[in-house]
Amino acid sequence: MSAAEAAQVKFLNNLEMELQLQSNPLEAAVTVQDDASAELVKVKDIAANKMGQEDDERGGDTKWEPTQYDGIWIPKSNEIYDAEIVENSDQLSTAIDLGGTAVKNGAGVIVRGRVRRILEGFFGPVISGKKATISTPFPAGNILDADIGGSGATGMNTQKLIEAGTFLTEQHVPDELERFMILTAQDNAKLLREVPATSSDFKGAFGGVFSNGKIMQMLGWNFIHLELDNPLLKTVPALATDANGYRLNPFWVKQGVILNYWQRQRTEVGKIPQKRFMPGYLSGTTCSATRGQAGMSGAIRNVKG
Secondary structure, X not given: OOHHHHHHHHHHHHHHHHHHHOOOOOHHHOEEEEOOOOOEEEEEEEEOOOOOOOOOXXXXXXXXXXXXXXXXXXXXXXXXXXXXXXXXXXHHHHHOOOOOXXXXXXXXXXXXXXXXXXXXXXXXXXXXXXXXXXXXXOOHHHEEOOOOOOOOOOOOXXXXXXXXXXXXXXXXXXXXXXXXXXXXXXXXXXXXXXXXXXXXXXXXXXXXEEEXXXXXXXXXXXXXXXXXXXXXXXXXXXXXXXXXXXXXXEEEEHHHEEEEEEEEEEEEEEEEHHHOOEEEEEEEEEEEEEEOOHHHEEEEEEOOO
């Protein structure tokens, strides 16, 4: 194995180890697949609900009802990557060590890139139809009002959690499916002020689970703690803020969001002829996401601050 090949293997192995430590907080809460077969991947067959036929005729004929199929598609997004030129081979060797800057920075960019693509897919239009010709924006009816639980617009509160759960149930989402919601630090603080983790209701009536200052579960929800206004997520702060400046907190069941990988991670190490053969590295990921069926996801409007 040449020195360049050895460096490539070392960088990939160390990056994969670091990615196990810097895990994507959203990935375990969505449906994940790997399909690099096309630029536009069909990710879910949707069969229309059927009422069923009733045998209301003695000796009558069988009534045949064809199933109507649709599909949801994900278009391939651009790769999100980290790349840097370094001064010399010794510096490159240090950078691609476990704990080196190339490994740390690359893993951080990949994790944030995956989070970003999931949320872009969540808030973006759903591409559907047999030939991927139908584009459906985020349904306005799936967004809960900011004034729920208050006399006017308010931040996160328990009544909003209850209403979000009711919404999914009324959309015929099975109760046994795990339900997920993103909370920011502000949302977490507001809920704790309303129902302190030390109160008898927190674990009793509200089914609360508390860890390291964060509410992890409550009222049937599994919370994922993530700052939606993080500028390092680039497009997400704007997507997660409505026209009136309210935060949009996503909620969904696992089957309601699908993530597809074209390439989970890519690493390149080598000398760059255009830069006087100085060494450099690159690490990246290529993935996209989409919502699934309309009734399996939604968002809550919340006052920021």
